[in-house]
Amino acid sequence: MIDTRRYQSLGTGELRLELEDLYARYAACLDEERFEEWPEFFTDPCLYKIVPRENFERGLPLATWLCESKGYLADRVTAIRKTAVYAPRYVRRIVSGIRVLGWSDAVLEVRASYLALETLQDELTRVFNAGQYRDKLVVEGGGLKFREKLCIFDSLLVPNSLIYPL
């Protein structure tokens, strides 16, 4: 609770810097394919979902990707590393327009836009996925963690396969 109060007492500018840093580290972790570190950005349990905007707006519960705990996140990493068959690729995430909605009790609500660029071996880099992060963060272990991260994507048609997290 002391840590939470410390974050809650930050000025707008300071909190923005904290969040800019967090989202930059999050994107870098994935861009650099350090997937094993990815679950550490989350609390346990947590909610991580990638959802087509049409489902979100219609109130339909289906996610393209659903994780409800760190274990789920780790299972996805196992699949990426050990079981899934896919073409080599680079994915780069651009996070922009980070916006603080505010605290509700100990939960900080944040929105941001993201863009995922995908580069396949024989193809030009393309916009793979564009959407909005709708995140709920809490302070844990001295830092901000995602209790909930929803990636609501505009581009309803997924170009073939969604392999890496957003």
Next chain:
Amino acid sequence: MSAGSSRQRKWPAEGVSRVPFWAYSDPEVYAKEQARIFCGRSWNYVALEAEIPRPGDYKRTFIGEKPVVVVRDHDGALNAFENRCAHRGVQFCQRHLGNAPEFTCPYHQWTYDLKGNLIGVPFRRGVKKQGGMPADFEPGKHGLRKLSVARRNGVIFASFASGLQPLEDYFGPSMLALYDRVFDGRELTVLGYSRQLIPANWKLMFENIKDPYHASLLHVFLVSFGLFRADQPSKTEMDSTGRHGALISWRGEQKKTEDNVDMKSLIDNFRLSDPTLLEPLREFPQYTVVMTTLWPNLIIQQQSNTLAMRQLVTRGPREFELAWTFFGYADDDEVMTRRRLRQANLMGPAGFVSIDDSEVMKFSQAGVGPYPDAVGVMEMGGRDWKDEPHMVTESVIRAFYDYYRQVMEL
């Protein structure tokens, strides 16, 4: 006429144990498929009734590459017509789903009722006695092109052809029994959509779901987490024409409790960190997995408790959209809905299992596209086709091509 033109296309003499690779890339073959298969004498999946429950509810969808609209009429009847204004061809309906008392083309506001009849033409009598349609213009002759519609237990099919056999005969007894197993008359509920653009010929998707041989080899996830093995009890079933097919498997004697599936790995001691991801509950009699392909555009997925329609929308010979509609039953409790949503992680564009398929289809197209004169070999389990009590066969693909060749006269 250059070498490789479709006029000289000849299927290999070995018959259906071969597929010539021009079948996956030739634009003339593709155009013929549109005419003979999707616009021909076939029942095409278009919607679930649960998507359009109220009068005026509509769904914009496709048959082959042709845009169509399915709508529920004021009296509850289901209609389908081309999404193409009878005037100048504008695709007038632009939303995936919606509700409308009538359809108006935005260009010149020609208006159609929910049956597709033309009911309004602005300035038909002219303006200030100038212009207007000829006196003998008959709106009754300028409606939208209507499609035949059939439904069974909550699923809607449409056809450009008329006088087709009823759905039940079209499926045949064996496919009908598998269909009714999932669509047993209970009200359905839509859980959500996924859409994928797969850079491959549409037939590669059908082949994939008609190919049990690959399941235990490509899908390391299934095998390493103990969800599927090549020696698991399984079989293939087809209708008498070979155009429809199903891959069926179930848990063997050694695993009696469906509810408590052993997640221990069979090859590498993998174990799910969070086993709640998959906690299958026996829901349907006898079989745990039934993947059905219904000619020419539908895959019905029943993978344990995750249920989905996968609709194939063609977009040229080298690309298709795979439109997934995940569903459950209106009487599912919260626990069952959660189970379906969790198991949906296996399927779709990010599916633990289906990622492998969409990626491999792309690799297939990358191989067969540039080599149209080469030929694929499918002799696993023989050279003809029949139902088999095992998974080590390409029989269902051969059956598909047997029917395909008849329809295409190839």
